[in-house]
Amino acid sequence: APMYNQPRQFHLGMFEIGRPLGKGKFGRVYLARERSSGFICALKVLYKSELQHGSGVEKQVRREVEIQSNLRHPNILKMYGHFHDSKRVFLILEFAGRGELYKHLRKESRFPEWKAAQYVAQMASALRYLHRKHVIHRDIKPENILVGIHGELKISDFGWSVHAPNHRRTTLCGTLDYLPPEMVRPHGSGNDNSYDEKVDLWSLGVLTYEFLVGEAPFEDTMVMTHRRIARADMTIPSFVSPEARDLIKKLLVLDPTKRLPLDAVQQHPWIIKHCVKGERATNRDKAKGGE
Numbered sequence: 001a002p003m004y005n006q007p008r009q010f011h012l013g014m015f016e017i018g019r020p021l022g023k024g025k026f027g028r029v030y031l032a033r034e035r036s037s038g039f040i041c042a043l044k045v046l047y048k049s050e051l052q053h054g055s056g057v058e059k060q061v062r063r064e065v066e067i068q069s070n071l072r073h074p075n076i077l078k079m080y081g082h083f084h085d086s087k088r089v090f091l092i093l094e095f096a097g098r099g100e101l102y103k104h105l106r107k108e109s110r111f112p113e114w115k116a117a118q119y120v121a122q123m124a125s126a127l128r129y130l131h132r133k134h135v136i137h138r139d140i141k142p143e144n145i146l147v148g149i150h151g152e153l154k155i156s157d158f159g160w161s162v163h164a165p166n167h168r169r170t171t172l173c174g175t176l177d178y179l180p181p182e183m184v185r186p187h188g189s190g191n192d193n194s195y196d197e198k199v200d201l202w203s204l205g206v207l208t209y210e211f212l213v214g215e216a217p218f219e220d221t222m223v224m225t226h227r228r229i230a231r232a233d234m235t236i237p238s239f240v241s242p243e244a245r246d247l248i249k250k251l252l253v254l255d256p257t258k259r260l261p262l263d264a265v266q267q268h269p270w271i272i273k274h275c276v277k278g279e280r281a282t283n284r285d286k287a288k289g290g291e
């Protein structure tokens, strides 16, 4: 039976550990094979000593496991289960055969429009699924996206996900580049810094820009990034097509209620132009004599 139909209790002896897939701030990820079924997966190892008790990190990991274990979508990395021993926590995850998206982006500097559009369509599909479950991701950026063996994107990191609506308590750290104005404004400055799923629409706009341009739209010093986000102050280079520019401008809107909703993103002319693979591809086959 496939892994996810197996009994829920797992232990380390069930797995052969393969090559390291990468190491992050809180853990290392390894290729692994479940011995009885031969099922290939990724095993993320976190040291309990690093998840100091009662700190935000331990709660964040618990929340992440709880959220990700209940999600099933082709563009969201599956978490099949988890277990722990005296010193470590182990997460059993779907293996993404082409690794980290940000490495592909750095190597190619920026993606051609057809590829960027297909990636944005996949992210919009994953976000629609998350929002239907009232989960806000809040941290959609290339570093949190993996690539499957068939080139499909998989959101991998739910460390910042919460159930909507939300009132942020944890102080933000790391890059501000992807945060919307309603999350970078300081507390109590005329807003109760609560927000909803529409924060992911802003991040999708930043992601679209970064796919096409190769850097984030508000990338600057910390202080300037804050200010430029708060004003939606960005310039879109002339090599970006008018359709792509139109979509970016409809997502990077200060007022969350005015951002293009996800179903409209999926119907946007730029997405349709590059993603409706069905009839056009077969037409092309027909044109070439259908070989």
Ligand SMILES: COCCOc1ccc2cc1OCC(=O)N(C)CCCNCc1c[nH]c3ncnc(c13)N2
Pocket: 021, 022, 023, 024, 025, 026, 027, 028, 029, 042, 044, 061, 064, 077, 091, 093, 094, 095, 096, 097, 098, 099, 100, 146, 156, 157, 158
């Ligand atoms: C609390 O944690 C929740 C889950 O977080 C992750 C799940 C799966 C991950 C990475 C995750 O977070 C980032 C991280 O821990 N790194 C070590 C940095 C990147 C390593 N990925 C490399 C990688 C290549 N092929 C993969 N197939 C599946 N998963 C992978 C990878 N990584």
